[in-house]
Amino acid sequence: MSKAHDALAQLEKSVTRLDGRMDIGTITIACALGYLDFRFPDLDWRAGHPATAAWYETFSQRPSMQATKP
Numbered sequence: 001m002s003k004a005h006d007a008l009a010q011l012e013k014s015v016t017r018l019d020g021r022m023d024i025g026t027i028t029i030a031c032a033l034g035y036l037d038f039r040f041p042d043l044d045w046r047a048g049h050p051a052t053a054a055w056y057e058t059f060s061q062r063p064s065m066q067a068t069k070p
Contacts, residue, residue, distance in 0.1 A: 004036065004045075012049040019055070030059045038070050 011029065018026050033056045036045055046053035059065065 001040075001043075004043075007032075008045055008049050008052065012052050015051045015055045018059075026059065030056060030065060034060065034065070034069070 018029065033045070033052070036043055046056075
């Protein structure tokens with residue numbers, strides 16, 4: 001979990017670079033964040049990473065993300 005926390009901290013610093021992008025990198029990040037929600041619901045990663053949470057909230061509304069939600 002320390003690696004996940006480190007990745008979230010780094011993502012929080014640079015998440016604005018993802019705005020408006022749609023590529024394999026953004027898809028991978030969104031899937032990883034969704035996986036954290038699915039497998040670790042008590043982690044509450046959004047509390048300490050508000051910019052990342054806001055980006056994910058927008059990205060996860062895409063039809064493709066909604067269609068593949070677990």
